[in-house]
Structure formats: structure tokens, C-alpha cells
Amino acid sequence: MSVMAARERRGVELVFTVPRWSERWVLEDGVTMPESSEHRLACELLEAILRAWIARTARDAAVYANLALRWDEEHPRVGVDPDVCLVEPAPLERQVRSLRTWEPGHHAPRVAVEVVSRDTARKDYEEGPAKYAASGTRELWVFDQERCGRGLMGGPWTLQLWRWTEAEAFRRVYAGDAPAYSEELGAWLVLTEGGSRLRLADDEAGERLWPTAKEEADARAEAAEAEVAALRAALAARG
Structure with missing residues (x-):
């Protein structure tokens, strides 16, 4: 079984067949790539944003970091370990x-994220x-x-x-400096912090960012403090 993939180079679209597996895709057990602090922070932010979205929308979904993704039962060492992935519906097991994907209850990710480093x-x-x-x-x-990659x-x-x-x-539907629209999540991918962080937003301008759970809690606390301050001011004005 094979699938079709499309690439564009110099304005010409190249369509080619992707095999189910390749010898070059075999992963060695126990081998992990080193991560920079910036790489890890970018991944952790996306994980936190997606987990907060799942909780906010009460979805049957899960977010994983560096989870082994395998899809060919005959070649179980062939795979990829996405930096971050969103799986919906979530696997039944608590510990995955x-x-x-050939096992019952295991589905390919709706979204996978790779944060590029010089080593990868x-x-x-x-x-x-x-x-x-x-x-x-x-x-x-x-x-x-880091804008350190280059390919075909x-x-x-x-x-x-x-x-x-x-x-x-x-198909690659976008390549550039963002924003780009995710049809899977119905949200915009936007850059923040000088381009060092990738976030989700409801609008193309990135003014309505999807918050993390901590950001939601901080916003509620700030709103509560503002309400108390307004009440105190009103009482003081009454004498």
C-alpha cells in the first residue's frame, strides 16, 4: 500500500508515491536527539496550549510529546517520534x-508538530x-x-x-513566516516572541491567542482583583 504526496519546487508541483515503509525510516531503540532549551520551550508551550484547548472543549483527545508513532505492523521499527502530537480520539490506555495504528483504539494524529533543530x-x-x-x-x-533547515x-x-x-x-499548503490556517483545528498558527514561539489564535492577526491553563488562571485572578478594586473604589466614593 502507498499514499500520494505532493511537493512544489520552483513553481512546479511534484507528485510522488510514498511507500508504507523504507529502510531509511527504521529507528534505533533508545536513540534520542539532543534538544536545545529553546526547542524544548517551544514544544512545551504548544503542548500546554493544546491541553488547555482539550480541557476547555471537553474533547476526547490527548497530547503527547516524543511519542513513538508506528503504522506498519510488518515493520514495527519503522516510524517517527513527533515532538508534539494531538490524537483524537484518545487511546483507551492511560499509559501509552x-x-x-494497527492496534484497536490507536489512531494516527490529527496534528503532528516538528520543531526543527540543527541536528534534525x-x-x-x-x-x-x-x-x-x-x-x-x-x-x-x-x-x-532558528531557520536552519533546507530541503528539496x-x-x-x-x-x-x-x-x-x-x-x-x-500537500504542503503553506511555507513562510506565518500566519497560516490550520483546517484541522480551525485556528491560525501565529508567531510570537520575535518568531521564537508558535501559537494558535482565533484571528489571523494573533490578537486572540489560545491560552494555556496557567494563562487562563492568571486572567481569572486578574479579573477578580480588578473587580475587587472597583468595588472598593465604589464603596470609598460613597463615603
């Missing part, structure tokens, strides 16, 4: 060691989209906060967005 740039730009197409992932965000399709790009289209092809 790996996402094996080639993989994230060139191999990543093909792997995620083969896995059945619905949407892929490739966030290159050029670059570096701060943000690339890939998704399955109505033509049943996995």
Missing part, C-alpha cells in the same frame, strides 16, 4: 508507550513529510524557529504546513 533539519525538511503521509497523520506543522523544496521556512487535501494527497 507508543501509538501503533534535514530529517524534518525532507524525510518528515513522507513519513507523516505514510502514517496517515492529517496535518503536519514544521516550525523552524528550498528553505529555510519558519513555518511549513502540510495536510491531506480533497484530492487525497498530502
Whole structure:
């Protein structure tokens, strides 16, 4: 079984078949790539935003970091470990060691995120989209906060967005400096903090950002303090 993926280079769209697996996609057990502090902070922010969204909307979904994603039962060592992924519906198990899409209750991610680092740039730009197409992932965000990557399709790009289209092809629908629209989540991907962080927003300008749980709690506390201050001022004015 194979799937179709599409790439664009110099204005010409290249359509090619992605295999279910490749020898180059075999992952070695116990091998992890080093992460910079900026890389980890960018990932943790996205995790927190997505978890708060799940709680706010009471969805049957889960967010994972560096979870093993496997899709070929005959080649279980072939896979990819997304920096962040959103899975909906969530697996039934409380403790998920790996996402094996051939097992009951395991589904390919709705969204996967790769935050590019200098050690992973080639993989994230060139191999990543093909792997995620083969896995059945619905949407892929490739966030290159350091702009250190380059692949067959050029670059570096701060943000690339890939998704399955109505033509049943996995296509790169955006490459640039954001904002870009996520059809899977119905939200805009926007850059903050000088381009070092990727966030979600209800509007293209990024004025209505999706908050983390901590940001929601801080906003409620600030609103409560403002209400108390207003009440005290009103009482003082009455003498």
C-alpha cells in the first residue's frame, strides 16, 4: 500500500508515491536527539496550549510529546517520534508507550508538530513529510524557529504546513513566516516572541491567542482583583 504526496519546487508541483515503509525510516531503540532549551520551550508551550484547548472543549483527545508513532505492523521499527502530537480520539490506555495504528483504539494524529533543530533539519525538511503521509497523520506543522533547515523544496521556512487535501494527497499548503490556517483545528498558527514561539489564535492577526491553563488562571485572578478594586473604589466614593 502507498499514499500520494505532493511537493512544489520552483513553481512546479511534484507528485510522488510514498511507500508504507523504507529502510531509511527504521529507528534505533533508545536513540534520542539532543534538544536545545529553546526547542524544548517551544514544544512545551504548544503542548500546554493544546491541553488547555482539550480541557476547555471537553474533547476526547490527548497530547503527547516524543511519542513513538508506528503504522506498519510488518515493520514495527519503522516510524517517527513527533515532538508534539494531538490524537483524537484518545487511546483507551492511560499509559501509552507508543501509538501503533494497527492496534484497536490507536489512531494516527490529527496534528503532528516538528520543531526543527540543527541536528534534525534535514530529517524534518525532507524525510518528515513522507513519513507523516505514510502514517496517515492529517496535518503536519514544521516550525523552524532558528531557520536552519533546507530541503528539496528550498528553505529555510519558519513555518511549513502540510495536510491531506480533497484530492487525497498530502500537500504542503503553506511555507513562510506565518500566519497560516490550520483546517484541522480551525485556528491560525501565529508567531510570537520575535518568531521564537508558535501559537494558535482565533484571528489571523494573533490578537486572540489560545491560552494555556496557567494563562487562563492568571486572567481569572486578574479579573477578580480588578473587580475587587472597583468595588472598593465604589464603596470609598460613597463615603
